[in-house]
Amino acid sequence: MPKSLSDKKDIIYQQTQGAVAAFKFDARVASVFADMISRSVPGYQQILNLLPTLVRQYWVAGHSYYDLGCSLGAGMLAMAEGLNDNDCTIIGVDSSEAMLREAKPTLDLYAEQNKVNFELQHANIIDFAYRPAAMVLMNFTLQFIAVDKRDQLVSDIYDALCPGGVLVLSEKIKFDHTDTNDALIKIYHQYKADQGYSDMEISQKRDAIENVLIPETLDTHHTRLQNAGFKIITPWVQNLQFVSLLAIK
8 A cells, every 4th residue: 555655754842942932734734644644543544544444345336435634645546555446436535735745746646556546635634524435434534523513523424424434443542440541541651761761852742732632431432422323333443542433324
């Protein structure tokens, strides 16, 4: 599976910042995002590696496949590896123009070489008009959506899916038990240190993202998916507090 053309190292928080600005998916982040997410989200590559298998299992002729919050298009490329029908379209939706600009060259090259239909949409996924879909991927996207908008968004996705369609929902979760939560946070910070991030980088990134990424418990996600109508809801990948759920209509 091809990688993003962007191979710049994430050094955004290497220098001391007096007042750490709120994290946003701007051009600076887009240019290093491939490195940032691979070093910051344990299990991310595992999810991508399994997506072709899911696409083959839940393939529906002529239906669309969505990557919501597609960033650099890694999920789109992974889904494309599993498609066996060139009539299907993989649609990436993101509110960050910088991310879509960074993603386009890689996706264009892959589409040309493999005869795959990619479509990029600069839009807010909250009020997006979805086509009938066989699969919707949300890889660490819902956590950046306002909490009071999440129920309706998941319900809209459910409505767009065909019978038997699947939502892949990957999220950073929190735990009700304080000691459990604290233990996993400490392990996660050690994980980031093991990936080469300094204590200052870890601290400043935590401050930047604190009120931007709002995690919820696994029970909260399960209840939301159940209320939307999904009949099968199960974790299928988990690494520390990073969990990917399968929700099948």
